[in-house]
Amino acid sequence: MDGDWLQASPVMCHTMLMATDNNLEALDEFLLSLESDEAMLLSEFDGFCAGLVVCPEAIPPSEWLPHVWGSGGAPDFESEQELQRAIDLIMGHYNEVARSLTPPAIDYGPLFDQDPNTDDILWEMWVEGFEQAMRLRADAWEEVVASDDEEAASSVSLVLALHGIAEGTDDLSKKKAAKLSAEAPNLIVSIVLALNDWTKGIPSTQLSEPPWASNQFETPFQGKRVGRNEPCPCGSGRKYKRCCGAN
Numbered sequence: 001m002d003g004d005w006l007q008a009s010p011v012m013c014h015t016m017l018m019a020t021d022n023n024l025e026a027l028d029e030f031l032l033s034l035e036s037d038e039a040m041l042l043s044e045f046d047g048f049c050a051g052l053v054v055c056p057e058a059i060p061p062s063e064w065l066p067h068v069w070g071s072g073g074a075p076d077f078e079s080e081q082e083l084q085r086a087i088d089l090i091m092g093h094y095n096e097v098a099r100s101l102t103p104p105a106i107d108y109g110p111l112f113d114q115d116p117n118t119d120d121i122l123w124e125m126w127v128e129g130f131e132q133a134m135r136l137r138a139d140a141w142e143e144v145v146a147s148d149d150e151e152a153a154s155s156v157s158l159v160l161a162l163h164g165i166a167e168g169t170d171d172l173s174k175k176k177a178a179k180l181s182a183e184a185p186n187l188i189v190s191i192v193l194a195l196n197d198w199t200k201g202i203p204s205t206q207l208s209e210p211p212w213a214s215n216q217f218e219t220p221f222q223g224k225r226v227g228r229n230e231p232c233p234c235g236s237g238r239k240y241k242r243c244c245g246a247n
Contacts, residue, residue, distance in 0.1 A: 024111075027089040036072030043122075044129035045090075046111040049097040051133025054195040056140040059133075061091070067132060101196045108196075110188055123184045124166035131163040144198060152198035155191040162188070 028042045040048060045068060052059050068090060069075070077083040100108040113122040134141050134156075145153045162184055164170030165177050172180070180187070 023089060023092055027093055030086055030089055031068075034069060034072070034075060036070030038070030039072065040068050040070070040129060041113075041125065043111050043113045044125045044132075045093065046097065047126035047129030047131075048133050049094045049129075050101070050110065050192050051130040052094070052136075053098045053101050054192060054199050055133060055137050056144060056199050057137045059136055061094075064133070064136060065090070067136075101192070103197075103200060105193055105196060108189070108193065110192070112185060121185045123162075123188060126188065127159065127162045127166050127184075130159060134159070144195070147198070149198055151194045155194040155198075158187065158191055 024042070027045075031039060031041050031045060048064070048067070052064060066073070075086070077086065097108075110123075110126055112126055114120070115122055141156055145156050147153060158180075161170060161172065161180060165172070165181055170177055
């Protein structure tokens with residue numbers, strides 16, 4: 001397959017797909033089928049899309065799509081129809097996230113994974129996806145931090161703090177890290193909306209109360225977080241990201 005399709009604009013996609021349950025399920029299955037361990041999964045891709053949409057600088061699909069595939073590169077599609085279906089699913093979800101963040105963004109909600117054993121909300125992979133998008137335009141995000149908008153600047157810092165917790169590289173106290181972890185599912189919504197408002201230049205006097213996340217937690221996860229590339233605790237021998245973490 002040639003690479004011309006990488007230049008497609010999200011608003012000119014062959015088929016504009018709404019993020020229905022069927023499309024999300026199909027997108028989830030497609031991402032799971034990618035062979036690279038670095039390929040994104042659904043929650044991670046959802047965070048990636050949010051990071052792209054609220055980024056202060058526009059990032060074309062030709063630049064960010066390779067990050068979805070991972071280091072293994074784009075799959076070897078057997079037909080043009082198979083390729084188009086994959087792109088429709090990917091761009092369809094990107095467009096749906098962009099639509100949900102169109103002001104006043106009253107129906108935005110992130111897609112979080114849920115631990116199948118405990119029903120705890122696993123927000124970490126979403127944050128990893130968002131942080132990957134931030135790395136594509138690091139200088140632009142530094143401008144947000146240096147701006148006079150304290151809410152937007154603190155939102156960037158909070159994202160990085162959550163990413164540090166997810167990766168186990170934070171230097172926060174155990175008490176503060178645990179508090180942020182417990183608040184993360186709802187806090188992420190406020191962070192995204194604050195950054196979205198900053199990017200779109202919406203005056204703070206016009207900001208509305210943030211909606212709830214699409215997944216809610218009842219009690220914070222108390223156990224040790226499993227890194228996505230660590231062996232799955234179920235004993236399958238596979239990495240967590242490709243085993244229980246994919247459910």
